[in-house]
Each structure stands twice: as C-alpha cells, then as structure tokens.
Amino acid sequence: MERLLKNPYLPYPVRIDKIITETEDRNLKTFRFVFLDSEDEKKFSYIPGQFAELSIAGKGESPIGIASSPTEKGHVTFTVNKVGLVTTHLHNMKEGDVMGIRGPLGNWYPWQEMEGKNVVIIGGGFAFTTLRSSIVYMLHPDNRARFKDISVVYGARNPGMLLYKDELAEWEQRDDINMHITVDGTDDPDWKYNTGFVPTITEQKITSADDAIAIVCGPPIMIKFTQPVLEKVGFSPERIILSLEMRMKCGIGMCGRCNIGHKFVCKDGPVFSLAQLRNMPPEY
Amino acid sequence: MTKKIYTKKEWMKTLAGLKSSYNIFVPVSDGDFHIFKAMDDKENPDFNFKNTRLSPKSVIYPQSERLFEFTLDENAPDANIIKQAEKDYFPQAIVGIRPCDAHAFQIVRPNFDNPEYQDPWWIQRYESTTFVGLGCNNPDSTCFCTSVGGGPFSEKGLDALLYDLGDTFLVKALTDKGEKFLKLAQGGKKPDKTALKASEELAASASDKIKNKVSTDKLKHKVQTELFEAPFWDEVAFACINCGTCTYLCPTCWCFDMQDEVFKKQGDRIRNWDSCMFPLFTLHGSGHNPRARKVQRVRQRFMHKLKYYVDKYDNGVQCSGCGRCIKNCPVNIDIRKVCELMNS
Numbered sequence: 280m281e282r283l284l285k286n287p288y289l290p291y292p293v294r295i296d297k298i299i300t301e302t303e304d305r306n307l308k309t310f311r312f313v314f315l316d317s318e319d320e321k322k323f324s325y326i327p328g329q330f331a332e333l334s335i336a337g338k339g340e341s342p343i344g345i346a347s348s349p350t351e352k353g354h355v356t357f358t359v360n361k362v363g364l365v366t367t368h369l370h371n372m373k374e375g376d377v378m379g380i381r382g383p384l385g386n387w388y389p390w391q392e393m394e395g396k397n398v399v400i401i402g403g404g405f406a407f408t409t410l411r412s413s414i415v416y417m418l419h420p421d422n423r424a425r426f427k428d429i430s431v432v433y434g435a436r437n438p439g440m441l442l443y444k445d446e447l448a449e450w451e452q453r454d455d456i457n458m459h460i461t462v463d464g465t466d467d468p469d470w471k472y473n474t475g476f477v478p479t480i481t482e483q484k485i486t487s488a489d490d491a492i493a494i495v496c497g498p499p500i501m502i503k504f505t506q507p508v509l510e511k512v513g514f515s516p517e518r519i520i521l522s523l524e525m526r527m528k529c530g531i532g533m534c535g536r537c538n539i540g541h542k543f544v545c546k547d548g549p550v551f552s553l554a555q556l557r558n559m560p561p562e563y
Numbered sequence: 564m565t566k567k568i569y570t571k572k573e574w575m576k577t578l579a580g581l582k583s584s585y586n587i588f589v590p591v592s593d594g595d596f597h598i599f600k601a602m603d604d605k606e607n608p609d610f611n612f613k614n615t616r617l618s619p620k621s622v623i624y625p626q627s628e629r630l631f632e633f634t635l636d637e638n639a640p641d642a643n644i645i646k647q648a649e650k651d652y653f654p655q656a657i658v659g660i661r662p663c664d665a666h667a668f669q670i671v672r673p674n675f676d677n678p679e680y681q682d683p684w685w686i687q688r689y690e691s692t693t694f695v696g697l698g699c700n701n702p703d704s705t706c707f708c709t710s711v712g713g714g715p716f717s718e719k720g721l722d723a724l725l726y727d728l729g730d731t732f733l734v735k736a737l738t739d740k741g742e743k744f745l746k747l748a749q750g751g752k753k754p755d756k757t758a759l760k761a762s763e764e765l766a767a768s769a770s771d772k773i774k775n776k777v778s779t780d781k782l783k784h785k786v787q788t789e790l791f792e793a794p795f796w797d798e799v800a801f802a803c804i805n806c807g808t809c810t811y812l813c814p815t816c817w818c819f820d821m822q823d824e825v826f827k828k829q830g831d832r833i834r835n836w837d838s839c840m841f842p843l844f845t846l847h848g849s850g851h852n853p854r855a856r857k858v859q860r861v862r863q864r865f866m867h868k869l870k871y872y873v874d875k876y877d878n879g880v881q882c883s884g885c886g887r888c889i890k891n892c893p894v895n896i897d898i899r900k901v902c903e904l905m906n907s
Contacts, residue, residue, distance in 0.1 A: 524847065536818065546679065560788055
C-alpha cells in the first residue's frame, strides 16, 4: 500500500555533531544533529515553531521545539532541558553518538499573517528555542524585508541562565532588530541590559500594537502576567500567539494524551492564538 | 449478495476448513465468560453468548505490540538505529463479532487513518481482516446500541452477518471481503424462503428488545467550554476509583503509550494500551499535570467520548453502546446516565 510507505513513527537516524552547554547550571544543552542520510534532511523540511521527537533507542522519545532555522542548512538543532529519562540520557551522550529524530511535527507560527507586519517576540527562560529559530529566520537576508519592525523581549532568572549568549550580543549590535534582554535579578555590576520581570519590561518597551503580532513563549506564570500587558497596549487576542507544551508520545494526534478539548497540542498546535485558547477548555 | 445456510455442526466444520485461508478468531468459553481467541485444535468456538467480556479490539490493535527493534551493540554497524519490526499480515477473520464491536472499529478508524497521518500497523491489520458478525437475538440489559447509530443486526463495519436460527446459521455476505469468505467456506445450502423470512423477522424483533434509550441529539450543539464547566462532574466522578477498567474494556478506547524494552544489547519499541484514568498519562516532565485530579480525568473520558469526538468528526459519539463499562464498573458509574446529564 503506497500510502503506508512513510511510517510516521519511524525516526530519521542522526549523529550528534556538536554539543554546547548553554547555561551556568549546565541543565540546558544545545545539540546539533546531522542526518546520516542527506536525503533525510530534505524530507525533514520544517517551518519555525514546529517541534520534533528526539528518539533514543532503549530510552524513548521526547518532544522538543526546533531551535535552528530552515535557513541554516546542513544540520538541525535543539536546546534541551535535563528533566526526565530521555533528556537526562541525552545530556550524557557525546558528540558522534547516533540517535533519531522524528518529525517535523505540529503547526508553526503564523508566518503568512505576520508578513508585512511588526513582529513582537516575548520569551522567558528556556522556552526561547523556537523563538530563536524565528529570529534567525526573519533576520536572514532573503526574509528580512518581508517583516517591518522586529522587537524582542527575552528574560531569564539571571545572566548565566540566558540561552544563545553570543547571538544575543550580536543581535544587540544590529539596527534591524530591537533587543530588550532582561534578567529577574543580578549582582553583576557590569550587567549592561535590563533588570526586571518579562511582563514589566514588556510594559516599558512595547508601547504600540499597531499593525503588530506578538509571539509569547515562556513559563505559565510569565504568560499569565504578560497577556494583560499586551492587551492593554492594544493587542487583540487574535494577534497574541502562544506555543504550548504537553506530555506527548505519538506526536501525530493518535495516542490521546495531549488534547485540550478536541484539539491536540501535537497536531493542531503547539501554536495557538489567545483567541483560540479562550474557546477551548482551560486544561493545560 | 450471497446467502448460505448451515447446520450449526456443519458451520463448525466449515470454520475449521477455512483455517488455511485465514487466521480465525472466534468466541470461546473461558470460565464464567466468553472471550475471542485464535481458533486452533484446542479452542472450540462457542456462539452461545450475550457478548464477550472483552471486545475483539486486540485482534486489530494488540494490547502490547512490538513496533520497532534496535541493537545497542556498538560493534554493530546499525547500532542505535531504530528499524521497523517484521510484520505478518496474513488474512484474518473475526467470526462471531457482535455488531456493536464491529461498529466500534468504524468509530476508531479516523483516529488511525486520516488524511494527515496513517498508522501503518492498525490500517494493515484492519485491512487484512474480514469481519463476520453475529446478530443479537437476545440483547443484554445494558445494551444501548440503537441509541448510538447501531442495532442488534446492524451491518455497519461488517463483511458478513450470521443469523442464529436455532439449529442453523444463515450467513449473508455484505461486502467483497464477505463474498470471498463465503466462496472459500465449504458446504452450506441456499436458504429457502422460510429461513429468509425467519431471519428478517428475527432482525426486526431484536431492536425492540433493547429497552435502553439514551439521548445524544443535543450534544453537538452544546458549547464545549460550558459543558466542561458543568456542575455535575464532581458528582459523576465522586465514586470513581480510577481503576481504568472502563477504558480497558471499551471497544472504542484507543489511547496508547510507547515504551522501549531492552534485554542485554537488543531492544524493542513497544506500544501498549494506555488509559486517561491514570495520572501518569498526562504528567509533564516538569511535574505539572493538566489532569492531576480524578474529576479532571473522569471528565476527560466522558467529554472525549460524548463531546470532543462529536465536535472533531461530526459522526456521532465515540461509543457503540456495548454496555461493558456499565456492567464492569466496580462503583456503578453508568455512561447512559452521564450522557443524559450532558445532553439535557
């Protein structure tokens, strides 16, 4: 049966090409993967906002947002928090090890709607991964002209917990993106960016919702307090875009655990607008 | 469509003769209950039952199934690479499946076979299966198939249907698969007018024996978020002990887990039935759990069957009215009553 040739549960074999420890607590590492078969890289064609199942033989699978941008060829990257069985094992693996990637899965940020508009990106903690993918994608010379102003508010507990520090510094230098990096607190006298929680900095820096769409990714508490700030500035619920997390297994809407109402976070999400979420049961 | 009539003794012989063409699953008596088993020299089919304790769900969708295999031996060239496990899709037939259980596979089908994704194992096993139903002359006290789009002689999801006429079985082919089955089935005679009339009367009178009527007409028009916040969930869930029996017995429950099992250097990726009744089902790595409380899990089960499924597929409820969850619930939670609450 021809339609069954592609098994959606079968991971592509990949090799760990590079491992970067991102945060000072060493709990977040970025893994750069190269496909063993270069044909698989073409099949793994993704859009910023999507995720994949990282698949380790003998351990299982874990759904993780894709941190690289489709404009970065030759590899795909994921930043992984050490939490459970699979991610703890992954943190102990080394460059050159072979494992699997299954995807891309889920929907993506509304790129078509965002085209020609101002884009506001708000991220907190380690949920910055698909936002990094989106920023790299938008800043690519082929894409930058498709968007108006790009503003980013990104916060972490302290300077050592920020992801992608080199890139953040580089983006700070550019004049085609407005960076607002913040930390909850720091005793570093040389800290040159903002201090304060993400909702507070958002209130100070994001003063207009004109022709803009906001993408918000972060811990539930940050999302909870950022929403009213954005709505006060004038973002309608349709233009506040969120990406959700859920426990998953299949990633293709079959195993039944990641539903919110009749929507599956794995297949109908992970990206939902606030307007959509308000019409769904509050069970996430 | 071909129709044949067999004496019951002859039918048993015919089934035995079909074993070279099909793996045949039949109801057999097992202690106080009946259960579907593969027909072999030891297992004698017994068609004298109300319904089997478990539906033949596992014939298409095993409770535990090996999906992939891998080696962790670093000396092997394919170490850590996950590969598909070999599968045998030899034709199989479920003979004696009740119409509600056949209907259940139709209800489950869009979950595993939809335009976006196709589950290769479910689909291939489903497509290699011939469903030979057995109409219900005497439905059980907990049956309510007629309220959910089925009936004691419903042909939904069946390839052939058996009518128990006392000393004989009348078999009617319903699809090409069913025709093929009857062609391969040895013996049998063309039924005479009396037998045909008897089978029609049997089917007509059986529906009236189902006294349970459950209303589902308003479910589609209910607002999902309002039903979710309805005041009756605490009361519905009060007695539940989250044992999961209802989900395990349900022919339309399909949720699963995937686990890796390793022995020495060889491993398998296995799919197991799972249940929304268990808190681990939705527990995040962070410790957060969107359905940490019992009432949330009980609500999920009923909302999934009677509202989310309705909203998603616009094809009725995710229930075939078999009544197993009612019969076997240790605290007497009754889906008919919950459905009435949700529909009112």
